[in-house]
Amino acid sequence: MDRRTLIRLAGAAPLAASLPLATAQGTYPVRPVRMVVPFSPGGTTDVLARLVGQKLQDSLGQPFPVENRPGANGNIGTDLVAKATPDGYTIAMGFDGTMAINPHMYAKLPYHPQRDLQAVVSVAQVPLIFVVQSSLPVKTMGDFIAWARAQGDKVHWSSAGHGSTGHLTGELFKSRTGLKMTHIPYKGGGQALQDLLGGQLHLLVTAPPTVDGHLKSGALRALALSAPARLPGLPDVPVMAEAGVSDLVVASWYGVFVPSGVPAEIVRTLNRAINEVLAQPEIRTRFQAMGTEPTGGTPEQFAETLRRDDARWGAVVKENGLRTE
Structure with missing residues (x-):
């Protein structure tokens, strides 16, 4: 083997070594992706996760089974995702309670949403x-x-x-x-x-x-x-202002998170696929019929929503003395 051949082989080695990772990321997902819901079946987080998960299976070609991990007001399931291998095969359907409120409610939270988790996409905004x-x-x-x-x-x-x-x-x-x-x-x-x-x-x-x-x-x-105006899916239900209770407009949000460190390409794949799901007329109709508004957007927009509501709800918890030691 001559010197030129050796040089060519040496130069190709790093490229060959990188192919499995690049291919795995480029063809994500190649196996089922578990979607962890940190609450028992039947709640809103569970309902939304199952609707989105089924459509993701249709578009990405792999199952997105929902795994309910209730306990400690959502902390157990959320912590499971925060500590999961950052490969994109364990994701969470979270909401503002687990991500923006719990950090202020619990003195010893096992995870920190903005450090240990990465926002992928907002799925829905929901009044109470x-x-x-x-x-x-x-x-x-x-x-x-x-x-x-x-x-x-x-x-x-x-x-x-x-x-x-x-x-x-x-x-x-x-x-x-x-x-x-x-x-x-x-x-x-x-x-x-x-x-x-x-x-x-x-x-x-x-x-x-x-x-x-x-x-x-x-x-x-x-x-x-707790909405500013009546919802198309619930036209007969008045808002608080109509019912005589002023200054009570609150909406909760739900969205998908992954562990910190998940490759950017996988985050983009999930974000793009979920945005496409939320744009489907069938999904929009089903969401709105339940009094839920599909949202979508970029990871950066969702991360900013988390930062904003973290400050907002932190103040409410402090003012009402709700922190659990």
Whole structure:
């Protein structure tokens, strides 16, 4: 073998060594991608993850199975993703509760969203809906406020969990109305929903997809939304201002995150594919019918949303003394 041949082979070696990684990134995904939901089945995070995951399988050619990992108000499942191998095969459907509120709620959070996770894309923006069991003797939010005031401190209400957006929105509602309600925390909106249906709770503050089917069946009654205007998918549900509760406009967001260190090409692939899913007329119609607005956008835009709401909710937690040591 002559000197020129040796030089050519030596120069080709680094390129050959780089091919498996480049090919793996370029053809991502080559195997199933697990989408971790840090709550029990049936809640809004779970519903959105399953809708998006099915469409991602159709477009990217690999399954996106949902894996529910509830516990510690979403911290267990979120931490699992934060500590996963940064190869793009473990992703999270997160929301502002786990990403922007929990860092202020818990003194010893096992992960830091802005350090250990990377924002991929915003999936949906969702106002909170206040619902009661249909058998409760109230028809409007005004009726409920009058009824709850007469019950004193015997009214039990819930949300997706301690420190969730629904929890903080409910606390704001209490401060606006002067009601003395007791918050009962659960490991997700799905579990709270079952106890509302069973009569153990009087009020649930959650995102509309959690209760969509039960509103349509008549098992639950919607009293008001924390939105600035009525939603096309829920035209008969008034907003808080119409119900006589001023200055209570809150929307929660949901989106996809990956562990920090995932290659930029994989982040771009996921971002592009999810944006395409959210642009599909079928998905937009299904989201809006549940009172949810599909969003999308760039990773940079989503990261900025996280930074903004981290500051916003941090102030609310501090002002209301909700931090858990």
